[in-house]
Amino acid sequence: MITIVSDNQVAHYGEAVREKLTERGVEAVHLVITEDGIKPCYGCDGCQTKSFLRCVFRDDADRILPYIAQSDTFVIVTPLTYGGYSYQAKLIVDKLALLGDVHYYVKDRELVKGTGSCKYFVIGVSEDCGEAEAKAFEYLVHETHVITGWQGKAFISPKIYDADMIAKEITCS
Amino acid sequence: MRNYLIINASPRPKSTSLLLANMCKAYLDEHERQATVVSMYQGGGPDGLIDAIMGADVVVISGPCYVNTYPAAVIKLLTEWEKRACNGQIIYGMIQGGMPYSHTHKSGLNMLELFAAKNGLSYKGGFICGLGPLINGGTIDKLPNSKALRRQLTVFFANICNEAESGASVYERARMRVPALLARILANFMNRSIDKKYAARGYDACAESPYKTDNI
Numbered sequence A: 001m002i003t004i005v006s007d008n009q010v011a012h013y014g015e016a017v018r019e020k021l022t023e024r025g026v027e028a029v030h031l032v033i034t035e036d037g038i039k040p041c042y043g044c045d046g047c048q049t050k051s052f053l054r055c056v057f058r059d060d061a062d063r064i065l066p067y068i069a070q071s072d073t074f075v076i077v078t079p080l081t082y083g084g085y086s087y088q089a090k091l092i093v094d095k096l097a098l099l100g101d102v103h104y105y106v107k108d109r110e111l112v113k114g115t116g117s118c119k120y121f122v123i124g125v126s127e128d129c130g131e132a133e134a135k136a137f138e139y140l141v142h143e144t145h146v147i148t149g150w151q152g153k154a155f156i157s158p159k160i161y162d163a164d165m166i167a168k169e170i171t172c173s
Numbered sequence B: 001m002r003n004y005l006i007i008n009a010s011p012r013p014k015s016t017s018l019l020l021a022n023m024c025k026a027y028l029d030e031h032e033r034q035a036t037v038v039s040m041y042q043g044g045g046p047d048g049l050i051d052a053i054m055g056a057d058v059v060v061i062s063g064p065c066y067v068n069t070y071p072a073a074v075i076k077l078l079t080e081w082e083k084r085a086c087n088g089q090i091i092y093g094m095i096q097g098g099m100p101y102s103h104t105h106k107s108g109l110n111m112l113e114l115f116a117a118k119n120g121l122s123y124k125g126g127f128i129c130g131l132g133p134l135i136n137g138g139t140i141d142k143l144p145n146s147k148a149l150r151r152q153l154t155v156f157f158a159n160i161c162n163e164a165e166s167g168a169s170v171y172e173r174a175r176m177r178v179p180a181l182l183a184r185i186l187a188n189f190m191n192r193s194i195d196k197k198y199a200a201r202g203y204d205a206c207a208e209s210p211y212k213t214d215n216i
Ligand SMILES: Cc1cc2nc3c(=O)[nH]c(=O)nc-3n(C[C@H](O)[C@H](O)[C@H](O)COP(=O)(O)O)c2cc1C
Pocket: A041, A043, A094, A095, A097, A147, B010, B011, B012, B014, B015, B016, B017, B018, B063, B064, B065, B066, B067, B068, B069, B096, B097, B098, B099, B100, B104, B131, B132, B133, B136, B137
């Protein structure tokens, strides 16, 4: 299963990708983050000391995280914001740490977290981003792949990729 | 007198980000600058900070690295700041995380630079620090590279004080080199302490995420 999670400002992009994936015969679910529905990670350590790898705060992440955890591929759709995620999208990204393996490994001579086999794609929605912002976005997503061991790619849409191209790349990867 | 605002972007009450923010303030105080440290999660969160930012000439954001960049609240702060006319301030960043490599934390500084470029602010550089959890809001003397770190932080704080550019070489000179063998030793050591910490609470650190079995 593929889970797509969109910031509500760009939900139609997420929905377009879901439709294209479905057309390709892939089971895909699209979830939209509700405005102010997710609380920030407070770095409280409660997920390690009080409720094994579950956030101690109840919010919209309770609806979203099980889908992500039970998918082999997940996609975050965010307005491209200063070369990265929007506030809403980053709220869920900050909680992805809950899903990974808690142990450390060494890969390419460096310490990394987890060795998940999951695929992680991020769609940065922008009509007009410049080269510096595009590079920063790709770099950010690449670094997350490095540290998590996930595979995947950053797409800038609609400037570079449309929904059909994204669905194709996701299914072929 | 020029006004320096140092924002602690960690949600934790006793944090490494706050420690670095306070070290920066101490340097600026010593050099007779007007510096204030504010914590982002106090007094109304990011929204409540905008007035303080409007009154500052130089803004320094000191925060933890969450999934390769600053936490969500920093993005909220920047988007709120953008809604108010940015008034040409100078901005610096400090970002620190667990991993000892600067490339993994660099996106936080990239974000500040892009924000500044978009809004007519002047981004003058940043400082990246690894092994933040070893400091855990206490003292940087706990780190094996503490001497170099203290020296290079002083260079960085001097650049802030003089409103000068601060390039990557300033923090790269403080970075602890971790060869692959040491990385392996560290991974084993940390994994053992993680397993112990979880076992003490009756958890199996190798168990799957509980979200894997939730109903969807
Ligand atoms: C949700 C979350 C995500 C994190 N992601 C990273 C990361 O991507 N890379 C890293 O090196 N450390 C990461 N860390 C570790 C923190 O950056 C580190 O503990 C930091 O020193 C905390 O700073 P503070 O004491 O100022 O809160 C993460 C911690 C949390 C809670």
